[in-house]
Every structure is written in C-alpha cells, then in structure tokens.
Amino acid sequence: MPTGYRKAADLPQAIPVFPLAGVLLLPGGQLPLNIFEPRYLNMVDDAMAGDRLIGMVQTRHGDRERPPLAPVGCVGRVTSFAETPDGRYLITLTGLCRFALGDELPVRTPYRQVLARFETYEGDLKEEPPSARLDRPRFLAALARYLDHRGLGIEWESAESAPVDALVNSLAMGLPFDASEKQALLEALTVEDRAETLTAMLEIDAAGGDDDPSVLQ
Template sequence: MSQEGLPEQFSGMVRLFPLPNVVLFPHAIQPLHIFERRYIEMVEDALADDHLVALVLLKPGWEPHYWGKPAIYDVACIGRIRWHERLANGRFNLLLQGLCRFRIENEIAAATLYRQAHGWPMPDLELNVDETLKREILRQVSARLPQEHPLSETLQTMHELPMPLGVICDILAFALPLELRVKQHLLEAFDVAERAQALLRILCNLQKPELLPMPHEARPFPPQFSAN
C-alpha cells in the first residue's frame, strides 16, 4: 500500500460516485445506501477489484442532468469500502472510509453504467505548519459546542494525541455542519497550513453565541441522504 492507502500499482483510474449533498474527507467514514442500478454495478466492480470508489460533489444546477452526466468538481476523495452488506433486493449498505484527495484530470469513455475518470492522488503538503493553529482551532470548536455534544470526546482525543494538523482539519470539516461549498473548498486545500487557516477563519466568523447544533436523533441505517 502507498502512503495514501492506495495500491502500490494504482493506475490513476477511479470509479466516480457523484452525490449532490455529501463531501467525503480523508480519515472520515461515510455510511451509504446504494440503490441505483449504475451504482450497484459500481459497488460490485469495486468489491471484485480494489474496493475503491471516488466520491465527488455535483456542482450546482445538477438537477435537470442527474440521469446523464451533470458537472462535478475537479477534486474528489477516494474512499475504500470497509464494510458492506448486500440486501435481498440487490441493494447495498456500506461504509466508505476516505483515503486521500484526488485531482480529476479527465473522464474516461467507459462501457460501464457509472462514470470513470483518470487523475492523480494529492497528498497533504505540510510546509510551514504552525502548531498553534491546532490549539486555536480546537479552542474555537470547543467554545461552540453544547454540553454533552458527541464531538466533545473527539476533541479531547485531538488534544491528547499527536494527531497531524491536516487530519484534525479533515475530521472537523467532515463532522461540522458547514455548507457544502465550504466543505468542498476545504477539500480542495492540499496545503495543510492553508486548510487550517481557512477552517479557523470559518470558525471565527461564526457569531459568538452561535453554538454548533446537537446532531439529530440517530437515524436508521441506511441514512436518508444518499440519493443515488
């Protein structure tokens, strides 16, 4: 395996899974329910091969073109299927773990029902990383959490363990209720220092009394958001 968790002989080809309302980040785990025929085929092919799928956000205005090839952003996140179950109706429940950012160079003409693309993984660029950013980001998030918020335990772990700043930013960007365009902007920030500074600006721009909301009551698995 490479440093990004990809196969050593990774060809640069990915199976694209475009969604209108999910931005996956490295290190995060996203539950998904797969029910469209094209994406059932995608999961079948992934499970028979390297278990990799690239989740990519659809650009605004996707609705009229959803069943064709609506426009997507140039940066996706490659994920590995860590767990799956096939249902009696042929659909899948699965857990997709983000591995690395991926720059899409071009789409590939393929015979599959789902879209494919070629590009290259983008590892974190860790130059001029200021560790004080870590403390300030965690302080800003902690100040906005209601008591008993589930994220509090994660923050405590981030304080105590020598977790890289890039990983902290990715986990928080995925977990926090930020707008999709903001999440996509953070995903496109390969430079860790720039990513951390951008996240800190976002947090500081929140009104002081504004607390991060408690998550809704646990939803049944599969979640409702995976409209595919």
C-alpha cells in the same frame, strides 16, 4: 492502513466516481455510505470485483441527472461491506488520496468514470504524514463557539488530545458545512492549511450566519 499504494503512479488512471454534494471524504477518513440506486449498486459490484476503489466527488449546480463535477475529489477503498435484506449495500470508504479530475470518460457503465490526476496530492499516500502545527487554544475556542451556536456537542477530552490531522479531518468531514465550504476544506493542500481554513470557518459561523441548529453527519 497498508494498501500497497505508495506513490501516485500506483493508483489507476481511470476511476469510478460517486457524485454527492455536501459529502466529504479525506485521506485517512472513514465514510459510511448507504447504496441503493441501481447504477451505484453496479458500481460497488464492479469495485468489489476489482481494486475496491471509488472516487467521491461533489457536484455543482446544473443538470440534475448529470450534474457538473467539482474539480477535486478523493478516492477511497471499500474497507467494509454488508448487504441488507432489501438489496442495499452498506459500505465504508477509507480515504486514500485526493485527485484532480481530468476528462470524463465515454463509458458504457451506468455510473460515471473519470481520469484522475493524483500527482499534486501524492503526499496523501504517506503512511506517516509530517506532524501538523495547530494553534489548539484558538482552534478549540472557535470550535466551542461554533458548537454552541449550532446546538451541537462533542467529546471534549478526545478533541483536546487527538492528533492534529485526525482532529481536523474528522471535524472537516463531520460538521455541517455547505458544499462550497466542504470543497475548500478538501482542496486545502496540507493539514495545516486545512486547520487554518477550518478555524476561520468556525469563527465566521459563530459570529453570525445561519441560526438553525444542525446535526453531525
């Protein structure tokens, strides 16, 4: 999706953040959100009036009202917007680029804002990232065992033919991993690194762990 952002310097240094544990946005991924808290309705209003950018970042254990933020997030652009009769916003964020969190800004807005450092992840902005290698037979075997263990299913024809980056990123975002696992997938520097991390997670989970079935996000 053409955005006009080609390098890290094209992105704003200060961005609003939506802190949400257990939710992952990756570059190129699409994340639907149901916005109902007044402070985040305000955040979306401001984003829509400006560059439409919002940073997704996980939270860590701590102050319930203002929990500590994870060290890496992903900025996305609002690519769809609808308002419900009861005043909620239904939006879709399309991931653009990951960022390392700098200082949190002392702002008057009800939502939090941070300095974002995009340089490490500037490669996320490439329109056509280099093809990633994947041991697809091993990956699909691990995925099949994981899904069976969790009582889940997917469209196998699509999984077998999908480009590596689309397959890995969609599963990383959609499968019910815990917050620390989601963060590890986010921080994997390349798609190949993420594929290897995801394969290991699938194999570990299928070998044991939580027996309660979950559902895709």
